[in-house]
Amino acid sequence: MPYFLGVLLLTLAAVVRAEPAAALSELADHPRWQALLHINLGGTLRDRGNSYVDDTDFFLAENGKTDARAELVASRKALQQKDSDQRCHFPARYRFLAEQLNWNEEQPLSHCDEYREWRENMPTGQMVLVFPAAYLNSPSSMFGHTLLRLDEKPDPDSKWLSKAINFGAQVDQGDNSLFYVWKGLAGGYPGRFSVVAYAQKIREYAHLENRDMWEYALDLEPRELDWVVRHLWELRDINFDYFFFDENCSYRLLELVQVARPRARLMTELRFAELPVKTVRALRDADLITERRYQPSKAAELEHLAGRLGPAEKDLAQRLRDNPDVADSETFQAFPPERRHLMAQTAYQARRFENREGQREEDQAGKSFALLRVIQRNPAPETGSVPEPEPPESGHRTQMVRLGGGLDEDRAFGELGWRLTYHDVLDPITGFLPGAGIEGLDLRLRSTDSGPLKLEQLDLVHIRSLSPRDAFVKPVSWYVHAGWERARADGRRHPTRFLEAGPGLAWRTGGVMPYGFAIARAEHASPWTPLIETGAGAELGLLYQQPGLQADLSARGVYFENDFRRHRFRARVTLPLSQNQALRGVCERNGWRGGERDECRLEYRHYYD
Amino acid sequence: MKRVLMAAVMLGASMPVFATAPGGPGCGWGNMLFEGQSGLPIHLVATIVNGTSGNKTFGMTSGTNGCSTSGALAYDGESMLAMNGMVEEVAQDMATGEGDALTALSVSMGIAEQDRARFQQVMHENFATVFPSDDVTAADVMNNIVTVMKQDRELATYVG
Numbered sequence: 001m002p003y004f005l006g007v008l009l010l011t012l013a014a015v016v017r018a019e020p021a022a023a024l025s026e027l028a029d030h031p032r033w034q035a036l037l038h039i040n041l042g043g044t045l046r047d048r049g050n051s052y053v054d055d056t057d058f059f060l061a062e063n064g065k066t067d068a069r070a071e072l073v074a075s076r077k078a079l080q081q082k083d084s085d086q087r088c089h090f091p092a093r094y095r096f097l098a099e100q101l102n103w104n105e106e107q108p109l110s111h112c113d114e115y116r117e118w119r120e121n122m123p124t125g126q127m128v129l130v131f132p133a134a135y136l137n138s139p140s141s142m143f144g145h146t147l148l149r150l151d152e153k154p155d156p157d158s159k160w161l162s163k164a165i166n167f168g169a170q171v172d173q174g175d176n177s178l179f180y181v182w183k184g185l186a187g188g189y190p191g192r193f194s195v196v197a198y199a200q201k202i203r204e205y206a207h208l209e210n211r212d213m214w215e216y217a218l219d220l221e222p223r224e225l226d227w228v229v230r231h232l233w234e235l236r237d238i239n240f241d242y243f244f245f246d247e248n249c250s251y252r253l254l255e256l257v258q259v260a261r262p263r264a265r266l267m268t269e270l271r272f273a274e275l276p277v278k279t280v281r282a283l284r285d286a287d288l289i290t291e292r293r294y295q296p297s298k299a300a301e302l303e304h305l306a307g308r309l310g311p312a313e314k315d316l317a318q319r320l321r322d323n324p325d326v327a328d329s330e331t332f333q334a335f336p337p338e339r340r341h342l343m344a345q346t347a348y349q350a351r352r353f354e355n356r357e358g359q360r361e362e363d364q365a366g367k368s369f370a371l372l373r374v375i376q377r378n379p380a381p382e383t384g385s386v387p388e389p390e391p392p393e394s395g396h397r398t399q400m401v402r403l404g405g406g407l408d409e410d411r412a413f414g415e416l417g418w419r420l421t422y423h424d425v426l427d428p429i430t431g432f433l434p435g436a437g438i439e440g441l442d443l444r445l446r447s448t449d450s451g452p453l454k455l456e457q458l459d460l461v462h463i464r465s466l467s468p469r470d471a472f473v474k475p476v477s478w479y480v481h482a483g484w485e486r487a488r489a490d491g492r493r494h495p496t497r498f499l500e501a502g503p504g505l506a507w508r509t510g511g512v513m514p515y516g517f518a519i520a521r522a523e524h525a526s527p528w529t530p531l532i533e534t535g536a537g538a539e540l541g542l543l544y545q546q547p548g549l550q551a552d553l554s555a556r557g558v559y560f561e562n563d564f565r566r567h568r569f570r571a572r573v574t575l576p577l578s579q580n581q582a583l584r585g586v587c588e589r590n591g592w593r594g595g596e597r598d599e600c601r602l603e604y605r606h607y608y609d
Numbered sequence: 610m611k612r613v614l615m616a617a618v619m620l621g622a623s624m625p626v627f628a629t630a631p632g633g634p635g636c637g638w639g640n641m642l643f644e645g646q647s648g649l650p651i652h653l654v655a656t657i658v659n660g661t662s663g664n665k666t667f668g669m670t671s672g673t674n675g676c677s678t679s680g681a682l683a684y685d686g687e688s689m690l691a692m693n694g695m696v697e698e699v700a701q702d703m704a705t706g707e708g709d710a711l712t713a714l715s716v717s718m719g720i721a722e723q724d725r726a727r728f729q730q731v732m733h734e735n736f737a738t739v740f741p742s743d744d745v746t747a748a749d750v751m752n753n754i755v756t757v758m759k760q761d762r763e764l765a766t767y768v769g
Contacts, residue, residue: 203695369740372700379706
């Protein structure tokens with residue numbers, strides 16, 4: 001029997017050695033080989049058919065980046081020899097070639113001590129996609145980040161002991177911001193994979209940045225995950241170009257899933273403007289997600305705790321936060337131990353929240369420590385878990401088209417529009433962070449009886465962050481808005497380029513969020529004689545956001561240096577019709593030095609992609 | 610006046626990023642700046658205005674946060690506690706009597722599932738011994754945990 005096997009192997013080896021060109025080409029087209037080389041199968045426009053890897057160390061053939069077959073031939077040559085060093089660098093390629101070409105060796109990697117030591121510490125029980133959601137006062141975080149987690153087994157004893165797989169750009173410390181933006185867009189920074197302790201990621205996201213974390217367990221077997229782990233070793237210190245738009249963290253992680261399961265075909269369609277939420281949807285649509293879990297941020301825990309306190313207890317918790325000695329007061333001691341525990345927990349969490357980014361100071365540490373002693377002395381009541389919000393993938397899609405019409409005084413108009421991304425505070429709230437809006441490239445065209453379709457408005461950026469203040473957290477809201485619009489500069493409307501921004505405050509009273517912003521504005525319109533006119537003003541408003549209805553009411557005024565002024569009163573309502581459809585009504589009165597006009601419009605909004 | 614305003618905007622725009630780009634080239638926390646910022650150019654502006662990176666002062670000295678693709682962390686209790694900020698997490702869990710960080714500690718110390726509740730309870734009761742003051746080091750905490758475990762009949766077997 002062994003003799004027979006030996007003959008068979010020799011025969012096979014002879015067949016392979018004869019290099020049937022067709023077989024090799026076929027092998028080079030194998031989905032796994034393409035995945036291992038990170039070949040662009042059409043996911044982005046750059047470099048189609050070539051490898052995304054931008055590092056000569058990754059290729060064994062000179063033209064390996066552009067020729068998968070040449071790389072296969074070179075790999076076969078390099079990895080076939082026993083004790084080859086290259087085997088230690090490319091354990092996944094080795095597994096592929098050995099399986100395909102029937103290299104049956106016992107212990108083929110026995111000489112790769114470094115790799116084997118590392119491999120032993122990499123769990124392959126389960127892979128989880130982790131999506132840290134948007135966080136307080138940072139609408140840009142809606143775009144989010146994703147990472148992968150490797151667990152010892154499904155439902156691990158502690159995910160704090162799992163490994164995090166991360167793809168990130170390697171930034172030069174000295175780059176200033178403009179350079180940084182430009183380089184980030186143009187692919188000027190290299191991106192690399194890294195493997196770190198997942199506990200660090202929990203601290204960074206849930207505790208320091210206060211982001212809720214969504215975990216999506218993936219339907220991948222240990223055998224499939226072995227491919228990923230081997231391949232990660234191959235990617236050690238290997239550079240990819242990093243592009244914010246498409247070849248970003250989320251995109252690269254999809255490629256790793258592709259390595260685990262090449263037939264999943266996640267990357268064949270053009271994936272422009274890859275966003276984490278789209279990654280989640282792509283995996284869901286490929287039936288790769290088996291379970292979803294929610295890990296609340298520290299901020300959500302604090303809100304949950306504070307919600308369980310009565311007004312007197314809240315007041316006491318606040319005093320306790322500032323001075324732990326309050327714990328010895330009669331007022332505090334008069335409460336039952338469970339209530340004391342709750343108050344001390346709230347006070348401690350509030351301290352941590354405030355100091356999450358600060359340096360450790362002696363006074364801080366002493367007070368926090370004193371609070372922990374109070375917590376420990378009073379037994380914990382059952383607090384229950386933080387209620388789970390709607391998951392991000394249940395939200396509306398990222399791009400939007402709209403169609404509408406209205407009346408400018410008594411003149412009718414029709415409107416068409418498109419928005420590249422992503423969400424304003426009045427869009428359907430399900431799955432989004434309340435009070436946060438971020439829009440990029442929002443275009444509105446208008447036609448009237450008297451004229452053809454004309455540009456009415458083009459927002460380049462519009463970001464709003466309304467973060468309500470309460471007893472324990474005191475964030476400053478802010479907004480920034482830049483673009484092109486038709487604005488009154490004298491009696492008439494003129495094309496105006498503008499940039500405005502300002503800090504603000506917001507609160508929550510019942511379901512309504514009252515807010516106020518200061519406004520600083522710079523604009524350019526043809527009537528202005530110095531090229532740029534500057535102004536200042538304020539906006540006050542009320543915002544209401546519930547899954548069934550979003551609405552706001554606002555009033556604003558801006559006064560310019562040249563004594564011109566504008567004001568606006570506005571009411572808006574959005575009625576979601578389904579996950580990706582909504583109706584919006586807007587009525588506004590625009591006034592300026594010399595006149596006033598009323599306008600109402602109604603539009604249908606469709607979200608897609 | 611206008612120039613001043615524009616200059617202020619530009620300066621304001623450039624400083625936060627400058628200030629929050631920790632870590633050296635190549636490794637570690639530098640890449641954190643990009644995390645949570647994938648996608649579109651627009652949010653970069655937000656980032657610049659807001660300076661979002663959450664890693665301002667943390668993690669600069671810890672040896673465990675680099676991009677150590679090869680550096681597998683050995684998971685015994687001590688090295689887990691040595692991770693930046695972990696002592697704080699464990700302290701909170703011990704004071705409360707339960708929590709993920711405390712569970713992770715018990716798992717990393719090899720404590721069997723049936724004994725973990727006991728471990729948590731003993732740690733909770735002996736909080737003052739494990740954390741005698743607010744300036745304990747990770748090594749102190751580990752020593753104190755071992756001392757406490759030695760005095761407990763069931764847990765002593767793990768530190769014998």
